[in-house]
Amino acid sequence: MRTRSHEPIVWSLFGAGGVFAALLGTMLVLIIGILVPMGLGFGPEAMHYDSLRGLFGHPLPALGLAVVISLFLFHGAHRIYHTLHDLGIPASKKMMLACYGSAAAGSGVALLLAGMLVVF
Amino acid sequence: MSQTRTIMIECLRYDPEQDQAPHYRTYEVPFTDEMSVLEGLQYIKDHLDGSLTFRWSCRMAICGSCGCMVNHQPILSCQSFLRDYYPARIRVEPLEHFPIVKDLVIDQSDFLGKLESVTPYLVPAQPLTPEDGPNLQTPRQIEDYLGYAQCINCLLCYAACPQYGLNHEFTGPAALALLARYNADSRDAGQKTRMAVVNAEEGVWGCTLVGLCSEVCPKHVDPARAINRNKINSTQDYFLRFLMPFGRGS
Amino acid sequence: MTPAPKTYVRPMNRWWMRHPAYRRYLLREGTSVMVAAYALFLLAGMVCLVLGETAFNLWRGFLQSPVSVIFHLAALAAFAFHAWTWFKVMPLTTPPIRFRGQPVPDRMIFRAALWAWGIASVALLVLAMRFL
Numbered sequence: 001m002r003t004r005s006h007e008p009i010v011w012s013l014f015g016a017g018g019v020f021a022a023l024l025g026t027m028l029v030l031i032i033g034i035l036v037p038m039g040l041g042f043g044p045e046a047m048h049y050d051s052l053r054g055l056f057g058h059p060l061p062a063l064g065l066a067v068v069i070s071l072f073l074f075h076g077a078h079r080i081y082h083t084l085h086d087l088g089i090p091a092s093k094k095m096m097l098a099c100y101g102s103a104a105a106g107s108g109v110a111l112l113l114a115g116m117l118v119v120f
Numbered sequence: 121m122s123q124t125r126t127i128m129i130e131c132l133r134y135d136p137e138q139d140q141a142p143h144y145r146t147y148e149v150p151f152t153d154e155m156s157v158l159e160g161l162q163y164i165k166d167h168l169d170g171s172l173t174f175r176w177s178c179r180m181a182i183c184g185s186c187g188c189m190v191n192h193q194p195i196l197s198c199q200s201f202l203r204d205y206y207p208a209r210i211r212v213e214p215l216e217h218f219p220i221v222k223d224l225v226i227d228q229s230d231f232l233g234k235l236e237s238v239t240p241y242l243v244p245a246q247p248l249t250p251e252d253g254p255n256l257q258t259p260r261q262i263e264d265y266l267g268y269a270q271c272i273n274c275l276l277c278y279a280a281c282p283q284y285g286l287n288h289e290f291t292g293p294a295a296l297a298l299l300a301r302y303n304a305d306s307r308d309a310g311q312k313t314r315m316a317v318v319n320a321e322e323g324v325w326g327c328t329l330v331g332l333c334s335e336v337c338p339k340h341v342d343p344a345r346a347i348n349r350n351k352i353n354s355t356q357d358y359f360l361r362f363l364m365p366f367g368r369g370s
Numbered sequence: 371m372t373p374a375p376k377t378y379v380r381p382m383n384r385w386w387m388r389h390p391a392y393r394r395y396l397l398r399e400g401t402s403v404m405v406a407a408y409a410l411f412l413l414a415g416m417v418c419l420v421l422g423e424t425a426f427n428l429w430r431g432f433l434q435s436p437v438s439v440i441f442h443l444a445a446l447a448a449f450a451f452h453a454w455t456w457f458k459v460m461p462l463t464t465p466p467i468r469f470r471g472q473p474v475p476d477r478m479i480f481r482a483a484l485w486a487w488g489i490a491s492v493a494l495l496v497l498a499m500r501f502l
Binding site for chain 3: 026028032033041046048077082
Binding site for chain 2: 002006009
């Protein structure tokens with residue numbers, strides 16, 4: 001009897017992250033890294049401390065940001081894990097733990113920070 | 121009558137009784153426009169070097185035995201023409217990722233085992249006898265699997281799949297496409313048996329969607345699609361068994 | 371019975387040099403490094419936002435630097451290539467879709483995905499201009 005793979009868990013997270021990254025990633029990077037710093041369409045006050053604390057003081061945007069970060073991390077972890085195997089670094093429990101473990105840890109931190117932004 | 125030109129064919133040679141490792145030999149082959157790579161190899165065997173070993177049978181892209189690598193591209197040698205490569209020289213090698221038996225002949229027994237593992241035949245819900253009459257299907261029901269049923273087991277997809285090359289446990293493109301072919305057949309009730317193969321690490325989860333298998337398939341079977349659609353099914357099966365413990369779990 | 375013949379198995383080293391499709395594949399998978407890096411960059415921003423105004427202004431100030439612009443241009447290319455390739459292979463993963471009895475062709479699914487990409491991007495931009 002063949003053993004069932006647990007890949008569906010990480011594949012689902014990878015897939016969700018891939019969809020978010022594909023739909024929102026380009027514009028997210030464009031806004032934060034190009035449009036806001038260059039003042040294209042955004043005033044000099046955009047993305048300042050007070051306005052962001054105000055925005056992410058609400059649970060929905062804070063949670064949304066944490067979820068996006070978490071799914072990006074799982075998306076990256078999954079592809080990096082498999083690509084390392086492709087490049088000749090054999091897949092192992094250790095490698096799996098390193099890749100998905102970091103993504104899980106990063107997600108935990110993101111959720112914690114989101115909670116702190118809402119509460120404090 | 122088309123004119124004769126000369127093309128250089130560089131061919132991998134390996135004699136298990138003489139060689140530790142393969143080497144290459146180059147042959148000057150005169151060819152006409154209508155000559156395939158297979159006919160080029162036959163010219164070598166008939167006129168230049170009778171020891172060159174390769175498989176072929178039908179010469180019309182249906183038997184699936186003349187697959188080889190030309191310039192690192194898996195092709196059927198009967199279906200590829202020397203004129204399309206000329207004036208460049210071509211390098212002919214046996215199908216990638218398989219053990220070489222001699223020259224261009226590979227050992228496909230690993231694939232045959234995998235093919236067997238996917239239950240590649242109809243499993244009726246109840247045993248049928250001739251008295252039950254024909255097992256009818258609508259055109260639409262045939263359409264559901266006809267594409268996947270075109271496979272000729274030529275193994276070009278395995279030669280295109282680096283995941284199979286890196287890990288021979290992986291069931292691989294053609295076998296998983298045939299698995300999808302029988303699962304999609306309205307006369308079949310063997311999905312549950314095959315799901316264990318789908319769900320395994322060496323089942324659909326060995327695939328990372330490189331996608332070259334579908335591009336090289338001479339019969340447009342599209343194994344990449346068959347496998348990746350079954351990733352969705354496997355994921356559903358994985359999570360739904362917690363919701364329906366007495367239902368579809370395997 | 372005669373013993374099985376001695377066979378030769380070719381090594382897989384530098385297999386990606388054998389076909390351009392393999393290099394495109396690795397490039398596609400490589401975008402994930404940028405996706406993960408960008409997640410960490412956003413996470414750093416979150417940490418700074420929690421730490422307070424001084425810390426956050428450091429992160430915000432970094433956005434103005436040439437290093438940040440180069441990083442973001444690289445990230446932009448990676449996310450765009452990711453999106454394009456993601457939508458391209460999407461029809462392979464989606465269950466068969468039929469419209470009026472006819473299977474929907476892959477290029478229609480790809481086109482619909484490109485539209486979704488555009489709409490999501492514009493929506494995000496509008497939201498950002500309203501709330502940032």
